[in-house]
Amino acid sequence: MHFFDLARIGSGLVVSQHRDEIEGALAAGAVVVTAPPGTGKTTFVPPLVANALPQGRILVTQPRRVAVRAAARRIAQLDGSALGGPSGFTVRGERVVSDETRIETVTPGVLLRRLLNDPGLEDVAAVILDEVHERSVDGDLLLGLLGEVRALRDDLVLVAMSATLDADPLARMIGAPIVRIPSVLHPLDVAYAPSATPRIGPRGVERAFLDHVADLTVREQAGSGHDALVFVPSARDVDEVVRRIRSSASGVEALPRHGRLPAADQDRATSGRVPGEPPRIVVSTALAESSLTVPGVRLVIDAGLSREVRRDQARDMSGLVTVSASRASADQRAGRAARQGPGRAVRAYTEAEFAAFRAASDPEILSADLVDVALTLAEWGTPAGAGLELLTPPPAASMARAHDVLRALELVDGSGRPTPLGTRVARMPVGAREGRALVAAEADPRTAAEVVAAMAGDFREPGADLDALLRALRRGDAPGVGRWRNDVKRLARIAGGTAGPSPSAGTVAALARPDWIARRVADGSRSYLLASGTRAALPEGSSLAGSEWIAVAEVQRAEGRVADGTGAVIRLAAALAEADALEIGHVRAERVAWLEDGRVRVREERRLGSIVLSSTPAKATGDDAKAALLAHIREHGIPWGEGAARLRARLQMIHREIGAPWPDVSDEALLESLDEWLAPHVTGSSLASIDTTVALRGLLPWPEASRLDALAPERLDVPSGSSARIDYPAERDGRPVVAVKLQEVFGLAETPRLVDGRVPVQFHLLSPARRPLAVTEDLSSFWNGPYQDVRKEMRGRYPRHPWPEDPWTAPATAKTTKRMREG
Incomplete structure (x- = not known):
């Protein structure tokens, strides 16, 4: 068994000074190690864990x-061994390990x-999750799944490093336990050198800003003589x-470093x-x-930008967008300059811009497309x-x-279990x-x-033509062709099966995204x-x-001329035969009902999703009327009458203060x-026929409903003997209001x-x-204070009404002074 x-x-790593503390924490079966970049956790902790657990990978x-x-x-x-020996790795399409491997990254x-x-x-024997602070979807998911594995395997050690x-x-x-390793930075000089032009424009990073970053880098490197690390958001920007x-x-020597590069070029940029x-x-x-450092x-130039996942819920799109980095990211980047000696970080933006950055990036799970996550969870049994x-x-x-996507792809059943x-x-x-x-x-x-491989490989073609991209890849004259060829071999082996007819690129793309089968909106248009x-x-x-028909593989939000007024631009697609579109897209027939000028209109349509293939008028039925009215309400809001609106406001206040079982309205x-609550009461063919008061009362909980008038009465008795209406607020945090003549509440403390x-x-x-x-809201304080100022101003203006000096003992009344004497 190999020991490191x-x-x-x-040697020389800060984290090694905490060796005993980490080894002691491993006895708990799990440990969280927090250590700033450059302290050596990525290099030192895995061998330490391997030595502590000599059996297992x-x-x-x-x-x-x-x-x-x-x-x-x-x-x-550092171990003095060959890669693939005691230390090996596996990534998609490449595995360098052996029977001797103890640490597999x-x-x-x-x-x-x-x-x-x-x-x-x-x-x-152990799993070490590094860089968990990045809060990627896969990283978060691993934490949850490994927690369940450890419930069954108490000998499996889990280490999370951040x-x-x-x-x-995370520790909870x-x-x-948490092992906190402090940062030991050398002196760091942080300077700001903003560009005269904006960093981001309508089409992403401005070219003039990249000119500024390049010029700034050359100037700063020449002045320092040190190696420099430059941060820009995307591979294209690199x-x-x-x-x-x-x-x-x-x-x-200027070297790029990003994920699209061949392995040899990536290694060149990370080696000393x-x-x-x-x-x-x-x-x-x-x-x-x-x-890894x-x-x-000793010099960092930071553009202050990052590529992050954003989801457009309305258009059902997810994609990487260029945004300002977080302050935490900017600080990490700057710190890279001072890991091995005194350093300098130059930010290509203003100090005010830095102060306006988010404190940290949001977890990716809040904005990502969760289709892959959902399938993993289904297969895991959750x-x-x-x-x-x-x-x-x-x-x-x-x-x-x-x-819903997984069901449409026939990957899960109605209960969410995998097929x-x-x-x-x-x-x-x-x-x-x-x-x-x-x-x-099936081909x-x-x-x-x-x-x-072309769709999944982040390849580009200027005209978004997937077939043209494939021709270039097959000829070998497209960037990344070697990676594509390796992926093709691997995927063909995984697909298995026997040789059949060659499917069109459009057919394969449509099978992947049937919801993105698209039809041209008009002859001569480039909009779909x-x-x-x-x-x-x-x-x-x-x-x-x-x-006429295309299968879209990639689409992004966009504005201006490039989007032709649609708000999105197609980045990769393939032509699709109409017959294939109709077969893959699952055409359905349906009746569409809507409200127009107060009347219910109906058409019978054949649709491929939102694409209307044919449409003919039809006679409205009762079900059509209900569907049209409910659709109108969903779009334009619930038609509250005065009585229903008042009841709703009362219920809203009770729910706010008590909660369940009183309903959220x-x-x-x-x-x-x-x-559930309104549809059963939609029986006519007009909005006016809907009794929203009766429908709302159907939501009242039983037997608590009997306390409605006690909790939130419609009127309030006042000392004059009359009652005043209580106006309940429409807003959630407002107060109930009683508007009443001042004389009617004399003596009310x-x-x-x-x-x-x-x-x-x-x-x-x-x-x-x-x-x-x-x-x-404090009558007692009003009578003892502000009332006297009101009395001085009002007694001359309204002399026929009582304005007693002592409001505490005066009888409350709605009458004038004369009528009080007569009465």
Whole structure:
């Protein structure tokens, strides 16, 4: 059994000074290690755990493939062994391990699929999750699944490592002690050098800003003579800045670092500079923030931007968008300059912009497309995450949409359990949609694999033409062709089956995203209507523009001319035969009813999702009328009558103060449950025929309903002997108001309170002409103070009404002084 030389591996690393503390914490079966970037946790902790647990493999996750390779290689170098020996790695499409491997570094996605195939991780002694502060979807999901594995395997050790995370909630979740390793930074000089032009424009990062970043980098590197690390948001931005630096600087080596690069180029950017080589400028995406330290860096240039997942709920799109980084990310980036000596960080933005950055990035699970997550959870046996403890629960609405997609793809059944097809796809090293297309194509597996590899590989074609992209990849003259060819071989092997007819690219794309089958909106237009209801436009000059039907593989939000007024642009698609569109898209017939000028209109339609294939007028039935009225209400709101509105306001206050079983009668809650409480009362053919008061009373809980008038009465008795209406607020946090003439409440000291004494009445005290004189929720203080000022002003204006000096002893009345004497 191989043991690592911890003294050699940990030499000069801050984390090695806490070796005894970490080893002691491992006895608890789980430990959270917090350590800033550069302290050595990624390099030192895995060998330490391996030595402490000499039987079984140690799995280590890194959030990106670049970091996986770099971490595994660094441990092997320090161990003096070959990569794939005691330290190896596995990423999608590449595995470098052997029987000798003790530490296997993997991406979270690889470990998720391994869990589905081997839920007990029988040959694994420990799992180390690195960079958990990034809060990726896969990382959060692993924490939850591994928690369940540990409930069955008390010998499995779990280590969570973080650079910036608030560790307490995580430690409570996995039942672990925390080992906090302080930062030992060398002196760091932080400067600001903003651009004269905006950083982000309508089409992403402004080219002029990239010019500024490149010029700033060249100038700062020449002044310091040190290796530099530059942060820009996307792979394209990395390549652009590298090109600019190479064209304007001599005597330095500019290297890109991002996930699209071949493994050799990635390794070159993360390896140390050999003595005698020129200084380096490594231009990187955010993956260099908290992964393995780039050796020799003493200068950081930060564009202050990052690529983050955003979801457009209305258009059912998820994608990466360029936004300002968080302050936590900016601080991590700056800290990279001072890990190995005094450093300098230059921010290509203003100090005011930095102050306006978010404190930290939101967990990805709040904005990501959850289709893949939902399939993993279904295969794990916890559909929608029911019963699974997660740091941040997935949004219910997003999970419901993901379930609907999986059902449409025939990957789960009505209860959310995986179908046999779903089980097969869940264990594939591709997304749920791509895996379904690969299996369901029922044709030549290599051709299907070529299309899926092109769709999943983040490739681009200027005209968004998937067929044109495939031709370029097959010729070998497209960037990343080597990676694509490796993926094709792997996917074809996974798909299996026997050779059959070659499917079209459009057929495979449609099988992956039947909701994105699209039809041209008009002859000569480059705008298309997707089955999902979204409109999107092809790029100008696209070779697909003459296609009546297309299968869309990628679409993004966009504005201006490029989107042709649709709000979105198609980035990758393929022509699709109409017959294939109709077969894959599941055409259905339905009646569509709506309200127009007060009348119910009906048409019988054949539809492919939101795409209308044919439409003819039809006679309205009672069911049509109900559907039309309810649809109108969902769009325009509930038609409250005066009585219903007052009852609703009373119920809203009781629910606010008491909660269940009193119903939530907010707009959101009532519209969501419209079919349950209002639909049974929709029996006519007009809005006026709906009795919303009766429908609302049907929501009252029994037997609590008998206390409605006691908790929130309609009127309030006042000392004059009359009663005043109580106006309940429409807003959720308002007060009930009683507007009454001041003379009618003489002597009333205690302000009445409603809802079992929880809510005071707010009095609007009126003049004899019913104009407001005072507003108070404390009558006692009013009589003892402000009343005298009101009396002085009003007694001359309204001399026929009583304005006694002592309001406490004066009789409350609604009468004039004369009528009081007569009475």
